[in-house]
Amino acid sequence: MADLPKSDIADASLAGAGKLRIEWAERSMPVLRQIRERFEKERPFEGIRIAACMHVTTETANLMRALQAGGAELHLCASNPLSTQDDSAAALVHEYGVAVYARNGVDRDGYYAHINAALDCQPHLVFDDGCDLVNVLHTSRRELLDGVRGGCEETTTGVIRLRQMAKDGALAFPMVAVNDTDTKHMFDNRYGTGQSTIDAIFRATNTLIAGKTFVVAGYGYCGKGVAARAQGMGASVVVTEIDPTKALDATMQGFRVLPMAEAAAIGDVFVTVTGNRDVLRREHFEAMKDGAIFANSGHFDIEVDIKALDELAVEKRSKIRHQTDEYVMADGRRLLLLAEGRLVNLGAAEGHPAAVMDMSFADQALTAEWLSRSSDSLSPGVIEVPQEIDQSVARLKLAAMGVAIDVLTPEQEHYLSSWDHGS
């Protein structure tokens, strides 16, 4: 490639391997591929600079390819220091000409330096996954705010932060809550997190799930997916919740619902997916069994109180296996923390399967196209994705899977839009 973009990546020699894996992911992303092919012809992002803070994975690489085909100039940084796939980053730079600032395992300063490097492009549009880039824009890089027309947010935690910013009158441009589309959270959060979280626990520990007591903290979209998969593998699943309706739902789904104070003593494997902090803390570590395994699949590394764990442990044995740290308690119990309490499915496995990210990233690509056309008419705040985009992604995915559905007859359409028929 003649002109390499600016970048900060770990190892350029991984580009070939990364390209192979990006192409492998693309095979399971037919919807995004179709969008890329259309973007290539229509060039909706001609002259538009995009700063994206996302997990640097093979699936994100395919989203970048679609946006690039549409004419965008891209600057990508990582939304989590552990999820960066160094081979994908290398391929993006050296095979596809995308500017990438991401190295697996960078420290906090490196993480924020990469966000700032992406923002240096003076973006017109931003993509965020967790709201860190938008936060930096509104705090230390305010001089760039005027140039930003809008952006998209990928995950639940980011949308919560954005809504809070909007409520405080702090959000300076429209941000579209891509997470809230049905074709994102009903599939990515549920089936993606469900499968990949279990996959990560296997890779990190090779533990047998069958017959174990598996505790899932949080029965939202992600929690439902993790609980269902663990149950399907023969675990006895316990759910902890703070929301009465979600707790009722879990109970009627056949799961045992307990406060964490009770669940802590009986669990063999724990997964937190709440988007909240200190869900596993000192009193829970004190009650856990020898050999208890725990992992977080919520967005930030705040769900497990690692400080308390460090304080309680008399010894820490780091990386006794891939992404498994052992904390030895004063009474000899050994507690096993996976992926340092960060998103386990991205830290200890490869994140969601490409087939599910196909839909999330089709939502992202189509929303960005809509945003680039409509941003002038939108006010600052958190905006919903237009329903037509959500529906069109579902239709394209069904078509790609070879699934046909019924269409309303004219009589049915009339019936559903009228009110005069009684019994």
Ligand SMILES: NC(=O)c1ccc[n+]([C@@H]2O[C@H](COP(=O)([O-])OP(=O)(O)OC[C@H]3O[C@@H](n4cnc5c(N)ncnc54)[C@H](O)[C@@H]3O)[C@@H](O)[C@H]2O)c1
């Ligand atoms: N691992 C991944 O790849 C991935 C994918 C999508 C979303 N996420 C993240 O996972 C988290 C959850 O997302 P979601 O879409 O399931 O959100 P959600 O809002 O649907 O569910 C969260 C649930 O946690 C419950 N909760 C809150 N505090 C709790 C506590 N102290 N104890 C027990 N339950 C508690 C809430 O009542 C809610 O039911 C977010 O941080 C989101 O950003 C991760």
